[in-house]
Amino acid sequence: MHPREPSGHTVLMNAGHPLASPRRRALEHVTSLSSGAPLNAELRITLNFHPDRTVAGRPILERLCGDGLYVSQFVTGTSNGGLTARPGGDRWRWESRIFGGAYDGAGPAERPVYGALDVRRASFGAAPRFGSAHFRLTADVLASATFCYPDSATEPVQFGVAARMSGLVELAAADRRDALDDYIEAQIHVPVRLDQDVEALVLDPAYRGTAVEAAAEKLPCPVEWHEGFRLGVDELRRRPGFRGSEYVELGEALAVDGCLDARIIGDAARAGCHAEQDLKKVWHLLARFGRAPRSHAADLPVDRGRPLLSGRAGNRRGGYPPGVDGSFTPPQATEARGCPLLS
Template sequence: MSPCRSKPQVYSGCDDGSRSGRLRTGGRQIMCELAGDGVYLSQFVTGTSNGGRTAHPGGDRWRWESRIFGGAYDHAPAEERPVYGARRLPCRVGWHSGFRLTVEHLRRHPGYRGQEYVALGAEIAVDGLLDPRIIGAAAGTGRYDSQGLKKVRHCVARFGSSLAGEK
């Protein structure tokens, strides 16, 4: 069995109680699992998606995989389905310091994802700043559309600067 197909082990060294990370089915933060287990899991295992949540029998993702893999995994358990999206598995997984973006800088780029996401970013910002923790906290409130927050996150990733070396 390859390292990327091994059973995930319990890892609890990541939860700071903020619940700001994306959670998979079962409540564990996805990035904590990646860092602790070093195993890249499919959407069928995590129950999450960066787009539509269609990784279930009969869903769009399931039908697409059925077509491209010739039905080979149609009846396979989630843990045995193909894992892709990372290069040359097994892959080393690690943390980086993330990015942050000022609302001032965000306002310079309304054409990237749209003015409504600039406004959303400004609304959820803390002290004029956006970072993954802030976006995650906004998601945790349930008051904001997850697809809108995803587009704000795109802006932070595209125009933000590294937090490396900051205290």
């Protein structure tokens, strides 16, 4: 399995070759910092995002349907995390450090997009702090990705690539970070094409029968459903120390029939009556404490698995064998199609 250029052709890595592509230089640089055995080819990268948000006033899924690509915050100017994707900003500086300056002179469309490696095969994706939905990418994308632990915002010193990854997986498995922070960050160095690189869009059931589901069905990838995030106000009131009592109070005010879910927070975000950062903290409370009991990432084992194979693996959901991914698809779920937001 080799990394591919944007055209779809594979690239043989050669450390002595003068490289023209920032993407290739970035991959080579991180490869030189990585160690260990190859990655299990049955694992997947996921891209978590909020499927009901807008970009420049346009619904994100509608935009994705038109563009056919998942792009970085350097292109969109929006983010589910921090928004510092500008020359000299934090994201620019982190990328310069991690990738050896490979992208310092690159255009916005050349820069990587961000996700996480789903080492626990969690039905809600590897990094739900960034959103209730996720795209699950194909096995072919693994070779065009780099990885770090912890998140690049912490200026990590441990890195991996698909061919040299076991050291990073073991490091993450031994750490005891909070469940919202316990993910291996992935940087994908090729355009993520919805019709070729996405196995499925996985949605929260709060969006059944909504415009989100209707828009998702127009995308060129399957749609699946996870168990959903729901948090009762009684449990919410017990968590003032997690993000702050003011966000517990805001969550209480937003709750419908005594419960919070992803759709309620999304409706509040589009209404524009609350600061985005405040709603992000409310989402963190829901994502951390509102998962179905079997869905807590910290309770699922890390897959140290089998080594990287050539080509696609597995026989279900594009590579997750039956019974090992911790997922649940409601009986009425449609197997159709899906798409992303921004990193």
